[in-house]
Amino acid sequence: MDGKEALDFGASSDFPSLLRRQGLLGPAAQIGPMNKRAEITPTESTTILAFKFSDGVLVAGDRRATSGNTVVYDRADKVLEIDRRSIMAIAGVPATAWEMARVLEHSFQFFRRTQLQEMSVDGKVRALSKLLRDNFGFALQGVGIVVPIFATYDVKVSPSARLYFYDAMGAQFEATDFAATGSGSPAVRGILYYENTWGKKPLQKIDQDEAVVVALRALDTASEADTATGGIDRHAKIFPVMKIVSADGILTLPEEKIAELFHKRVA
Amino acid sequence: MIEEPYRWVEAVATRRDYIEMQLATGSPVVALGYSEGILLLTVGQQKLFEIYDRIALGAIGHPGDIERLRMAAIELASSEGFTRSVADVSLRRLAYYSLSPVMKNAFEQIYGAPFLARLLFVEIGTSLADDLFLEVEYDGAINLHPSNGGNTPFAVLAASKKSAEQMAEFLRKRFQSGKDLSATLELALDTWTVGQSKTDEAMPAEDDIRRQWRERVGSGTISAAVLERNSNRAVRYRAVEASELAPLIAK
Numbered sequence: 001m002d003g004k005e006a007l008d009f010g011a012s013s014d015f016p017s018l019l020r021r022q023g024l025l026g027p028a029a030q031i032g033p034m035n036k037r038a039e040i041t042p043t044e045s046t047t048i049l050a051f052k053f054s055d056g057v058l059v060a061g062d063r064r065a066t067s068g069n070t071v072v073y074d075r076a077d078k079v080l081e082i083d084r085r086s087i088m089a090i091a092g093v094p095a096t097a098w099e100m101a102r103v104l105e106h107s108f109q110f111f112r113r114t115q116l117q118e119m120s121v122d123g124k125v126r127a128l129s130k131l132l133r134d135n136f137g138f139a140l141q142g143v144g145i146v147v148p149i150f151a152t153y154d155v156k157v158s159p160s161a162r163l164y165f166y167d168a169m170g171a172q173f174e175a176t177d178f179a180a181t182g183s184g185s186p187a188v189r190g191i192l193y194y195e196n197t198w199g200k201k202p203l204q205k206i207d208q209d210e211a212v213v214v215a216l217r218a219l220d221t222a223s224e225a226d227t228a229t230g231g232i233d234r235h236a237k238i239f240p241v242m243k244i245v246s247a248d249g250i251l252t253l254p255e256e257k258i259a260e261l262f263h264k265r266v267a
Numbered sequence: 268m269i270e271e272p273y274r275w276v277e278a279v280a281t282r283r284d285y286i287e288m289q290l291a292t293g294s295p296v297v298a299l300g301y302s303e304g305i306l307l308l309t310v311g312q313q314k315l316f317e318i319y320d321r322i323a324l325g326a327i328g329h330p331g332d333i334e335r336l337r338m339a340a341i342e343l344a345s346s347e348g349f350t351r352s353v354a355d356v357s358l359r360r361l362a363y364y365s366l367s368p369v370m371k372n373a374f375e376q377i378y379g380a381p382f383l384a385r386l387l388f389v390e391i392g393t394s395l396a397d398d399l400f401l402e403v404e405y406d407g408a409i410n411l412h413p414s415n416g417g418n419t420p421f422a423v424l425a426a427s428k429k430s431a432e433q434m435a436e437f438l439r440k441r442f443q444s445g446k447d448l449s450a451t452l453e454l455a456l457d458t459w460t461v462g463q464s465k466t467d468e469a470m471p472a473e474d475d476i477r478r479q480w481r482e483r484v485g486s487g488t489i490s491a492a493v494l495e496r497n498s499n500r501a502v503r504y505r506a507v508e509a510s511e512l513a514p515l516i517a518k
Contacts, residue, residue, distance in 0.1 A: 013347065015349075017344055018345070018346065019346065019349065022346055022350065024346060024350055084500070102349065103349075106345060106348070106349045108339065109345070109502070110345050111315070113316070113317050113318065113319075113341050113345075114338060114341055116316075118314070
């Protein structure tokens, strides 16, 4: 046992550093001089929105993944469960984002198992921030930009529903009512702001059905002008993915329920 | 002195006595299959742990050594689960391939410190027949408890061989498969009580066991955890809550 090991009391043992020690996760991308742009067009995907409503937080995302002008996939799932009460939704490059989600999911579990307690909400929010920061070099090189939303429910504090959005460098911002990211987000932000301010009720007061309708209308509007957003595919019957995080944990809304509300209130 | 083979054998034997003596006051751990999965129960300080989605650990020994082994197990399982998938995290491999050789090595390197720990891992499978109860001794020996197709889905960890035998004998007589959690908690505490008897005492009579609960448990806290087979969550491990243990303490 060398001196360094003798002084290691396990304090450095967070999951990403364990992965790096074993060579399973690349080092933080270096930010150096860039002589040329990336020669590949990365697959990207986008429009994500989230807002607080009466039960908790609703997170919704369209299903389209694009590469330049090409639609790569029409059933991408960009709203990901990280643990029992946390959702990460991604806009940007899925390859990087899904890897981040995987690291994050394992990090939270690894922390709980090793430290024998849940990671705090602040700790979780910070962990994602750190992953984004480590990825910033790739984002600059044009091959791995990810701009996520993180929604969680902290039973220990009030208000319990917590919603954060990030920029590509890893800055975290806590949203009071709603957040949207991705190429279709300007339209969505407009709609959510309008609904929240001049709608029948503020977003935080509306019930689940009403929340689903707002999310569907917002995504449909986003896809109207933004080609990178799938919105609602009326022919192939592809609906956005919606998840709700509340005191009971995470609920993935069944597609039939979304379809029913869509046909009644949106179509 | 240990250049001679005989000296080495003698030193290892002395070391075995020393470790057994160190472990002699450990509080037993009981693992029992029940209708919805596997229950782990013990009394005293925290020594039931979540290792991975489907694997749990109970231990007797020095907290520092338990901690090192527990961390190693979590790290191994987590990096395997991360790089491949949850389905590729195997208790058999974790024990045979990773832990056992290291523990054997530490035990036989008689100038270094051995692990003062005895471990009981349980892994929940998709069916009763896939459940695994696996004991790793301080010398790296592995004792795999077959569940006999679900007829004997139980294992115990005790401070001494004699206690472990008494507990196993008690369970062979009393265990019935498919019981619910509350009945299984009671049986587990009965079994723990049997394991707490002094080794030179005869096994307590059935009526005595309940009477001994209170004095044996004393001021210690009962802790229990379950691995649930048909949970809709990926993580099957759950600590049994105080409210579920309350009826047990009231008795």
